[in-house]
Amino acid sequence: SGVPAMEDRFNQRKAGYKKTVTVEDARRRREDEAVAIRKQQREEALAKRRNLAPEADTDVSALPAELVAQMPQALVGIRSEDPGAQLQGTQCVRRLLAASADQLQPISDVVAAGLVPRFMEFLSVPRPELQFEAAWILTNVASGSSDHTAAVVAAGGVQVFVALLQTHNDAVKEQAVWALGNIAGESADFRDRVLQHGALESVLTVLRECEKPGVIRHATWTLSNLCRGSPPPPMEAARPALGAFANLLHSADASILSDSCWALAAITAIGVDSIAMVIQAGVCRKLVELLAHPEVSVQIPALRTVGSIVGGDDSQTQVIIQCGVMTNLMRLLTHPTKSVKKEAIWTLSNIAAGTKDQIQEVINSGMLPAMLSVMVRADFDIQKECVWTLFNVACSGKPMQVEYLVYIGSIPPLCDLLSLHDTTTVSVALQAIGEILKIGRVKQIEAGLVDNPWSTLVEQAGGLTKIEALQEDSCEDIFRHAASILDQYFHIPMADSAEVPMTFAAQAPAQGFNFGA
Secondary structure, three states, X not given: OOOOHHHHHHHHXXXXXXXXXXXOOXXXXXXXXXXXXXXXXXXXXXXXXXXXXXXXXXXXXXXXXXHHHXXXXXXXXXXXXXXXXXXXXHXXXXXXXXXXXXXXHHHHHHHHOOHHHHHHHHHOOOOHHHHHHHHHHHHHHXXXXXXXXXXXXXXXXHHHHHHHOOOOOHHHHHHHHHHHHHXXXXXXXXXXXXXXXXXXHXXXXXXXXXXXXXXXXXXXXXXXXXXXXXXXXXXXXXXOHXXXXXXXXXXXXXXXXXXXXXXXXXXXXXXXXXXXXXXXXXXXXXXXXXXXXXXXXXHHHHHHHHHHHXXXXXXXXXXXXXXXXXXXXXXXXXXXXXXXXXXXXXXXXXXXXXXXXXXXXXXXXXXXXXXXXXXXXXXXXXXHHHHHHHHHHHHHOOHHHHXXXXXXXXXXXXXXXXXXOOHHHHHHHHHHHXXXXXXXXXXXXXXXXXXXXXXXXXXXXXXXXXXXXXXXOOOHHHHHHHHHHHHHHOOOOOOOXXXXXXXXXXXXXXXXXXXXX
């Protein structure tokens, strides 16, 4: 019979891990989470932003209904050749957008009235006050729906806003860079169009030359949008931005740090070559430091980037280890925010998928007992990250490292997961138990024991009953693993349970753990 589809999927995921039973330089690349990660990046990094704050001269006493009543006269002014009337009409539209609780409807009205091309014309008029008003409106139009953004692009917005980045008026420049960020954040197609018009180099110039905090903040966000998206931009397009991000990571502004880290997270997610670019930019130590930042909005993208880097090859993982990542990861295991805790354990699992020396770094850090403490109290999302960490150590570690897993009490939580209704997690837990029992068999033979000492621990933890039940599982992969474990490790009669101490962890070796063996 053919190999079941479930086994194909499971083997594909296993192939993404670094362990002795698969390709030695592989790393975990989880396609099942890629879409969710991109969605999370779009939501958390805010791919499009609106200027909802009214300007200082906005008449806050004027209700939207009153502003709507002024619109006919405003439209006449906008379409006239009278500079004063043009400015007053444009200001009226801007105030309406600022005062409206429902942003999309007035934006739709602006587009439907054919005002986008007219405001685009105003951007080319050498009158900074009018330019600002028009740019403010078009920035907000570009923040609307896909059709709204497309209307700005169709009117030549990309070219005009890139040109406006050269202006000496910081207020206009800030709106221009903001508008380009909204356009680039709409889609990969629009992002590439912005890149093709030379926006990245112009934005980098803005960051080098401008000192106004608002301009720097929006330029950083726009630069981030130019480096993100699905599909990602060509690596060479993002390369010039890396030096800027390296500098921006030293900012005291949380939004600048967050946007910079989200860009680096997107770049490192592309693959080993893009990870190498980021490492060469010299940002790794700072990224590790940012794991301790007080703002979750900074911690999450910094952690995502670090996790992607340790998902690279062994040398790339080692760079992060040498930056002292273990200390900050340990703190994050007890973070009150679930997503931070989950990302920290995902990062740990990627480190544990490395070399035996890197697994030893994980053990030396003391993170595994701390992770087990989290695992027994956590919900399923976090537990499944924990089980991948245990699986990687069990499959890739030296015998003494696997024995350490048993010593700290890994068997009971692994056995607990065998009753879950999640095929992948049960498969991973089952295989981890099988790898542990394999080393236990070696100890049994070496010591001349009647039983595999770790089979006893599995039985005491209720694992034997659960493994026997898995012989009836509808997944052939699970059924075969369960049958193999029962055949290899439980065919010798077990000692009477009354005579076996009910300890769910192994005793430490009398000579201690000699991890160099």
